[in-house]
Amino acid sequence: MHKCFQFRNSSFEYRPFVLAVLWFISVAGPCLGREVDMKAQWNDRIALENPHKGWYHHFPDNSIDKYIIAQDSDLTEFPGLDHVYVRLAWAYLEPREGQFNWDIIDQIIEKWVGHGLGIAFRLSCKETSVNRIEQQFATPGWVMEAGAKGGYYRGGKQVGPEGPWEPVFDDPIFLEKLEDFLKAFAQRYDGQPWLRYVDIGSIGDWGEGHTHSGSQRAYNYEQRKVHVDLHLRCFTQSQLVISDDFVYSIADKDERFKMHQYVVENGLTYRDDSPLVDYYVGAYPETYSLRSPEYFDAVYKAKPTVFELQHYGSVKKDGNWTNEPGSSIVQNAPGKTGPDFFRGAMEMLHATYIGYHGYAHEWLADNPELTVELLNRCGYWYFPHTVRLPDVIKVGDRPIVTITWENRGVAPAYHPYDIVLRLSGPDTITVNLPAGNQTWLPSAGKNNTYRERYPMVLPERLKPGQYTLSLKLFSSQVSRTVFLPLNPEMKDSENFYRVCTVSISER
DSSP, rough: OTOOOOOOOOOOHHHHHHHHHHHHHHHHHHHHHHHEEOOBOOOTTTTOOTOEEEEEEEEEEEEETOOSSSSSSHHHSSEEEEEEEEEHHHHOSSSBTTBBTHHHHHHHHHHHHTTOOEEEEEESSOOSOSSSHHTTTOOOOOHTTTTTTTEEETEEEETTTTTTTEOOTTTTTHHHHHHHHHHHHHHHHTOTEEEEEEEEOOSSSGGGSSOOTOOOOOOOOOHHHHHHHHHHHOOOOOOOOEEEEHHTTTTHHHHHHHHHHHHHTTTEEEEEEEETOOOHHHHGGGGOSSSSSHHHHHHTTOEEEEESSSSSHHHHHHHTTTTTTTTTHHSSSTTOHHHHHHHHHHHHHTTEEEOOOOOOOHHHOOHHHHHHHHHHSSSSSEEEEEEEEESSSEEOOOOEEEEEEEEOSOOOOOOEEEEEEEEEEEEEEEEEEEGGGGGOOTTSSSSOOOEEEEEOOOOOOOEEEEEEEEEEEEEETTEEEEEEEBBBBOOOTTSSEEEEEEEEEOO
């Protein structure tokens, strides 16, 4: 019998009571136990650079020379930068049919993966500028010459050949050439360990799924499904992402919902390209400029979502970052600021990856503290509340360490992590166990916690004495520590956090 409860022979039927007690012990742990309160050691101001989440930088963006950096330290010293987002037109990579210029992105990949960053891609088929031939003909000119239909458009009107060329996005020749290109691209890059995701960017202006700046031609469910299926065939190992505009641009509401269901059923996830776009600030102030947060609600528990801020320079120019008089935020959301909109939108999108869409040095100089705050809150952010263990531990015991966790981020983690428990003293033993972290959903300010029980086995030959119990979370998939918001002085050179001293006696 557990030492907390002793029963004497009597006529009292205590079997149900015993079962209830045993159930309580299994859930709550030993009643005579030692509990270490970790909350006094919390520190939510330190930047935690953790795996599978964080900031990204557009480089290059639309044009080959957009948002380039002045020096490498702009990115290598950016707190929690996770990946570089390469958004380029198809024409840069296949200037002539079957002749590929991979070097243009391989240089980026080699350099930044060498610095520990990941890479994400969007390959667009329509841009809106004509400053380079690859911008005017984002779909390479040889596709038009092969017979693909299209035209030169601006703002819904056909213009002369000096304008940007837009293909008919369901033209069979265009689709045939596009699939050949994507197959070649996927054969080279699909499933690479550094590849975070691939955007479906093959329809619309900048690959966003709409044609507002071009022909303003409408594309229905079936026409768009062809593009989704094409990417599903080519990219069988990498996460596919799609702009919410791709779905919302379908005029028929039933078809729009059908497209959304198709996205969810096929394991895609969403990105929002529009937070703090001036129009959306005025149209959707209650949802922090988000038009379709329900799309993200449908995917975030299973897949990471992506937040793309409107071009930061444009947000400042519109007065929406610093609440300039007459700005859309001042008029439609009095008392709110640009950073408030970022916080609110990130939470509603449950974003794991976040981007400022601008120049790294400018953003960081303007927002040093906000950068750390948003880094920590995006994705998961794990706080240990308490660590519980038995009062008395003897050599050969199987003590259970119970840790109560809270996820104060805006999303769950999508990868399993290990809890690593270490007892160091006369001997050293280390135990790796599944942390159970993928079930820890965001608490959303409700202080929801998760109690996990981690059994240890102490060898019979363990030397008795005083030991230090330490812990850390670890991703074996990428061999990285998952840092916790605890005072740095608790952490040793191997990234273990000291919890308490434990006395282990002879058996």
